[in-house]
Amino acid sequence: MTKQENTVSLKNIIKxxxxxxxxxxxxxxxxxxxxxxxxxxxxxxxxxxxxxTCAFKVRGGINCVAQLSKEQRQAGLYTASTGNHGQSIAYASKLFGAKAVVYVPKNANSGKVAAMQSYGAKVVHFGDNFDQCRAAALEAANQNKGLFIGPTDDILINGVGSYGLEIMNDLPDVDVIIVPVGAGSGICATAMVAKTINPDIKIIGVQSAQAPAQQLSWLKRELIEADNTTIAEGVATGVPFINTQETMWKYVDEFVLVDDKDIIKANKILSETTHNLIEEASASTFAAALQLKEQLKDKSVVLVMSGGNISMQNLSKLIGD
Amino acid sequence: MTKQENTVSLKNIIKxxxxxxxxxxxxxxxxxxxxxxxxxxxxxxxxxxxxxTCAFKVRGGINCVAQLSKEQRQAGLYTASTGNHGQSIAYASKLFGAKAVVYVPKNANSGKVAAMQSYGAKVVHFGDNFDQCRAAALEAANQNKGLFIGPTDDILINGVGSYGLEIMNDLPDVDVIIVPVGAGSGICATAMVAKTINPDIKIIGVQSAQAPAQQLSWLKRELIEADNTTIAEGVATGVPFINTQETMWKYVDEFVLVDDKDIIKANKILSETTHNLIEEASASTFAAALQLKEQLKDKSVVLVMSGGNISMQNLSKLIGD
Structure with missing residues (x-):
């Protein structure tokens, strides 16, 4: 696979x-x-x-591992993750018989760790946060001549874009798509598909007010780090990513923050209404829609339920309230 | 539609x-x-x-309403339900612009009632149990020249059979299929498909020990009523149905009971592992598999997750334990 074959575009998303x-x-x-x-x-x-894996990211993992040579699969994939990205790489590696090593923070969600292990990945607990894990995974990949996969690599974004194609196929008249923003692969893929097909579609990003780094960076058009204390793992990004920021600067129309306590309220409504397990990042889109009621009036709105991997502890709090 | 076109058979399930x-x-x-x-x-x-509707029954509702004439749809469908069957008829009626009236017991699950109403059905709270609702719905159908739909009508079973086709298509080498038994449409449809394609496939039914009427009737080959105090709505049948019993006598190999407390334990494991909302009836299949561990050893086993409509109250207890 070459770099050019994997730049993010509607054509490459279709491929x-x-x-x-x-x-x-x-x-x-x-x-x-x-x-x-x-x-x-x-x-x-x-x-x-x-x-x-109960999350959109598996689409990217599959697109990535599918394109590796037998030698690359044997040498192994190294990555860092707080959860869903690691599960994606682990799951895809199992599908294609590749070796996978995932570095996770010491306090990682045990359910997500168990899932990665059940797909056969080696999980290494290291450091306190994603950035420390990222550095360790990169070093291990270099030492072992393996391939390091970052969570916003273009090849992943192109795979993720398949859900954007599905939205446009099922609802060509959509007016607004609201997407939770973690590292940013989901919103970039969705925006690339939707805006290329119909530039009038409004793309709205959401982060927690307790982890606003991506939103601040998008507003200022420069990379800004910020506090990261949200309970919503899927949008818990304290250090922004340049490649997804650049795409968001181009394609995202609005970027809102919602408070963790409103995410929890929104999640309770979603769980009761849909009878799906919904993780907090997904629920942030409904919290945003409630906040944006006036401008959404009578529109056709898609909320991206990015994943369902809520911890049993948080679910218990949610339902008990 | 004629009676013959809708007798339960693999051919009619394919249609x-x-x-x-x-x-x-x-x-x-x-x-x-x-x-x-x-x-x-x-x-x-x-x-x-x-x-x-988060349950298999919607397949039957769609097959039924799809075959009605414009006049029949306008005259209306009348049925009785404690939940999932009523949602199925309500959802299918909305799809085809038919009028639907669902009789539910006074203490019906409010989440399921809200869902039926959201599909545009008229919901009538009546009496204390399914049988009283059934009598009232039948009478209303006759008075209003509408069509009464019973929960085990052949036309519903044929629609439901489509999930059996999917199992056989995805896993032709399946050895054992474990199915929760409520009214019996799910297990009859599954057994008809699986046994016709491969008589060696073992079909195992499950009910709660706190609602054993269908199991007792299956064992004795006669209709036996029994106590019905289970928390598992989807298998809460106190009065057996003759048409599904006759099919089960022919096709079902084993019928086990699991205690409500084991269903709850099983559901906790399923929720944590799969990150799906699972209703108790579905979890009964995993409780049964745990009970039958020895005979299932090394086999390819399918557990039918019949639905996900657990009440928030029961979910709260489950997760809190």
């Missing part, structure tokens, strides 16, 4: 989808009358939580 | 699937290493909880 659909089926885009009534708009959820 | 796939996509059959390790077998879950 990537061929790899993705060798191993995955499209996820449902589902209309909910009760959610629509509460927003005053037509509200669809894109159920990326229905994927294996 | 019904054409109606079903006009409006639904196949659900995933997913392998779980962690569940496999705990049973000592290869364990797949059939995720019927991923359907709209």
């Amino acid at each position: 990537a989808s061929k790899n993705v659909y060798q191993h995955l089926s499209p996820t449902p885009l589902r209309y909910y009358q009760q959610l629509s009534d509460s927003i005053g708009a037509k509200v669809w959820l894109k159920h990326e939580n229905h994927n294996p | 019904a699937s054409k109606n079903v796939y006009q409006h639904l996509s196949p659900t995933p059959l997913r392998y779980y290493q962690q569940l496999s390790d705990s049973i000592g077998a290869k364990v797949w879950l059939k995720h019927e909880n991923h359907n709209p």
Whole structure:
């Protein structure tokens, strides 16, 4: 695979989808009358939580590992993750018989770690946060002549874009798509597909007010680090990524912050209404929609349910409230 | 539609699937290493909880309403339900612009009632149990020249059989399929498909020990009523149905009871491992597999996750334990 073949574009997303659909089926885009009534708009959820690994990222992992040579798969893939990205690489590596090593922070979500291990990945607990894990994984990859995979590599974004294609295929008249922003691969892929097909579609990013680095960087058009204390793992980014920021500067129309306590309230409504397990990052999109009610009035709105990997502890708090 | 066109058979299930796939996509059959390790077998879950309405029954509702005339749709469908069947008829009626009236017991699960109403059905709270609702719905149908739909009508079973086709298509070498038994449409449809394609496949039914009527009737080959105090709504049947019993007498190999407390334990493991919301009836299949560990050793086993409509109250207890 060459760099050029994997720059992010609608064409390369379509090509990537061929790899993705060798191993995955499209996820449902589902209309909910009760959610629509509460927003005053037509509200669809894109159920990326229905994927294996219960998160959208698996699409990127599959597109990546599918394109590696036998030698690369044997030499191994090294990555760092707080959860969903690591599961994606672990799951895809199992599919293609590749070796996978995932560095996770010492306090990583034990459910996600167990899932990675069940796919056969070696999980290394290291340091306190993603950045320390990233450095360790990069070093291990170099020492072992393995391949380091970063969470926002273009090849992953192209694979992830397949869910954007599905949204446009199922609902060509969509007006607004609201996407949670972690590292940024999801929103960049979605925006690339939607804006290329119809520049009038509004793309709105969401982060937690307790982890606003990506939002601040998007507003200022420069990389800004920020506090990162949110409970919403999937949007818990304290250090922004330049490649996804550059794409967001180009394609994202609006970027809102929602408070953790509003994410929890939104998640309770989503769980009760949809009978899906929804992780906090996904729920942030519904919290944002509630916040943006007036501008969404009567529009066709898609909320991206990026994943379902809520911890049992947080679920317990959520339901108990 | 004639009676003969809708008797339950593999041929008619294949025909019904054409109606079903006009409006639904196949659900995933997913392998779980962690569940496999705990049973000592290869364990797949059939995720019927991923359907709209979060339950398998919607397949039957669609096959039924698809075959009605414009006049029948306008005259209206009348049915009785404690939840998932009513949601199925309500959802399908909305798809085809039919009028739907669902009689539910006074203490019906409020989440399921809200869902039926969100699909535009008229919900009538009546009496204390399914049988009283059934009598009232039948009378209302006669008075209003509408069509009464019973929960085990052949036309529904044929639609439901499409998930059996999907299991056989995705895993032709399956050895054992474990299915929760409520009214019995799920297990009859599954057994009809699986046994016709490969009579060696073992079909195991499950009910709660706190609602054993269908199991006792199956064992004795006669209709026996029994106490019905289970928390597992989807298998809470106190009065057996003759048409599904006759099919089960022919096709079901084994029928086990599991205690409510073991269902709850099983559900906790399923929720943690799969990050899906799972209703108790679905979890009964995993409780049964744990009970049958020895005979399942090294086999390829499918557990049917019939639905995901657990009440928030029961979910709270489950996670809190």
